[in-house]
Amino acid sequence: MTMREFLETRHKVEYPTFVKVLKALPKERFDYRPHERSPSAAEIIWTLAHESQACCEMVDNGQTNWTHVPPPADPEAILAAFQTQYTALGERISRLSESNWQNKVRLLIDGKLYRESPVGEFLWYIFFDAIHHRGQLSTYIRPMGGQVPSIYGPSGDDPGPSS
Numbered sequence: 721m722t723m724r725e726f727l728e729t730r731h732k733v734e735y736p737t738f739v740k741v742l743k744a745l746p747k748e749r750f751d752y753r754p755h756e757r758s759p760s761a762a763e764i765i766w767t768l769a770h771e772s773q774a775c776c777e778m779v780d781n782g783q784t785n786w787t788h789v790p791p792p793a794d795p796e797a798i799l800a801a802f803q804t805q806y807t808a809l810g811e812r813i814s815r816l817s818e819s820n821w822q823n824k825v826r827l828l829i830d831g832k833l834y835r836e837s838p839v840g841e842f843l844w845y846i847f848f849d850a851i852h853h854r855g856q857l858s859t860y861i862r863p864m865g866g867q868v869p870s871i872y873g874p875s876g877d878d879p880g881p882s883s
Contacts, residue, residue, distance in 0.1 A: 723840055724821045727847060728813045734851065735806065738768075740869040741854050741861070742802065747795040749864040761860050764853050765798050766791035771846050772805035774827075778839055779812040783826035786834075813843065 721729075742765065750762040759767070770789060777784035791798050821840040826833060835842070854871075861868045862877075870880030 722818055722821075723844075724813065724816055724818060727840070727843055728810070731810050731813055731847065735810075737871055738802075738806070738850075738854055741857050741871070742799060744861045744866045744869050745857065746864050746866050750795045750798070752860055752864045754860065754863065761857060761864065762791045762795065762798055764857055764860075765802055768850055768853055769798070769801040769805045771850060772802070772809040775809050775843055775846050776805065776812055778825040778827070778842060779809075779816060779820075782823065783828060785828040785831060787830055816840075 745761050745765075750765075751760050753760045753763075766789075770786075774784040774786055792801075816839070822838045824836055825839045825842055827835040827842065837845075858868060858871060867877035868875040870878040874880045
C-alpha cells in the first residue's frame, strides 16, 4: 500500500468518527469556548472545513492562500461546509496519481509564502491537524451539555460498539 492509498483509506475510515463528534456537539452552544483565548466550537469546525477546502485548492492549483474567514452564524451551514469539503478532499485524494503525490505545493498565509512541500506531505500534515481538532472538540462536548461518543474506545458516556 502506498502512502497515498493509506491516506485515502484513513480519510474514509475516520469520517464516521468526525461525524459522531460533530453530532454530539449541542448546536445551540456552538459559541462555547473553554477559555477566552480558546476558539469556539463553531470556529474549530469552520477551521476543519476551511483546511479541507485549502487542501482541495492545493491539489487543483498547486497552492492556496490561507486567510482568516469567520464562520457563519448558522451551525447547520458550518456542519454542511465541513461535510462538503471533507468529501471533496476525499475525492481528490482518490484521484491523485502517485507521481502527483510528489508535486510541490505552496501554502501562502495572507499572500506570503509560509510553507512549500510535496502535496502528499501537506495532506498528511492537515489530516493530523484535523484529528487534533477533533480531539479538541471532544473535550468541549461535556461542558457544552452533550454526551461524549466513543472515538477509539469507550467514553464515560458511550461504551462503543459491542463485540
